[in-house]
Amino acid sequence: MTSGCEVTRTRFESYLGEALSREERSAVRAHLSECAACRREGSELDPSLLFATAMPERVSDADAARILEGVRAGIALKTAERRVRRVPSHRKRAGATAAAAAAVLLALTLTSPSPARLALARANRLSAAAGPGRTSLPAAAGTRAAVPAGESGSEFGAPAMTARPFSPFAEAGAPGGQKAPADATIYDWNPGGGQPRVVWIVDRSLDI
C-alpha cells in the first residue's frame, strides 16, 4: 500500500459526503482508476464508489453515423411539416388581416368623429356652394341624423351639417315599397354630385 492509497482511503467518507474540493475529488478518482486494491476497499465501504471509475460509454463510428443520419432525416421531416403548416396559417393570417382592417375602419368610423366630421364639414361647404336646387336626392322619411343632437360641424369652422339623409330604397322607388332597414341611416355627403357617395353607414342596432 502506497502513501497515495492511504490518502485516498482517508478521503472516502468525505468523497461520499460531497465534502472534497475539486482537486481532492479528482485525485481520489484518478487513484481509484489505477488501484484495484483501493477500488475493492472503497466498494466495501460503499458500493456506489464502484461507479466513480466508470469509463465513458463508447459510441462506435457506425452508431454515430446512424444518429447523424437520423437527425438529418428528422430535420428534413420537420422542415416539410413546417412548409405544410405554413399554407393554412397564411390563409388564416390573410383572413385575420382583412377582418382586422374592417374592424379598424368600422371603429374609426363609429367612434372617432373628428375625421368624419371634417369630411362632413367639407361636404357641407360643397353642398352650400352648389345650392339647394342642385340637390337631386330627396330625404327619405324615417331616416335619422347620425350626428347626435347638439353637435354640429360649426365647431370645425364649417356650416352646420346640412347633409341630406339618402335612402337608395326611396330614391330607386324600390318595388313593393321596400324601405331602408329600420335602424340603418345612410348619408350622401355630396348631393348633386351625380352618383351618390355613401360615406357613413350607421347601424343603430349595434348600440355603440
Added chain:
Amino acid sequence: MSREKPPTADGADPYKPPMELVYSEVRHREQSAELSDRELALAARSGDMVSFEALVVRKTPAVVSVARRIVSDPEDARDVAQMVFLRVWEQLDRYDATYSFNTWIYRITTNLSIDFLRSSRSREKAHGATLHLVRQREEATGAETSRAAEDDEMSRLFREASERLSGKQKAAFVLREMEDKDTDEIARILQCGESTVRNHLFNARRILRKEIEKICPGFVRARRRAPEKR
C-alpha cells in the same frame, strides 16, 4: 488583355483557367471543426447546416453516454440522442450564448432521458433488459475479467441497481459520478439548487447501496457493515 506567362522548363503553357474557389464544403467542415461549441451553435442558428452537423458529431459521445446511463438501453439511448439533436435544432434560437452550450445540451439530454424513462415503453424495455442482464451475469460469474470487462460489468450493475432511482436522482448521480460534473453545473443542468443536487446524490447512493446488496451479495460480502447514515 495580356497575361504574363511564367517561364517553365519544358516551355509548356502553364495556363490555368482564372477560377477562384468560392465555396468548398470540405474546407467549411474543416474550419467548423476548429470552432468552439458556442461559435458553432451561433453559426447553426443562422442556418449553417455544416456547423450544426459538426456540433452533432462533436456532442454525440457525451449525449449518448449520459442518455445510455439514464435510459439503460443502447437502442433507446440512440433514439434519445436523435431527439436531443432535433430539439437542439428546433430551439437554437432560444439558446442564450452567454451560457455554456454544454450545460444547455446536457439539460436537454437529461430532460428527454427522464421523459423517456417515465414512458411505459421505456419501463417495459428496462425490465426486460434487467432480466436479460441478470441471466448474462449469472453465466459469467467467477470469470476472470480485464479492466474493460470490469467496466462493462459495472455498467450492467448500474443499469440493474439504478432501476429504483427517480429520474432526477439518476440524472444527478450519472452527471456527478460518471461524467464528473461539479454540483453547481449539475444544478444548472437540472435547474434546481445545489442543495437539491446534494440531496439527490445522497438518496441515490443510499438506494444504490441497498440495491447492489440485493442484486449482488457477493460484492458486499466482506463489507464492513457500517450503520446506515441518514
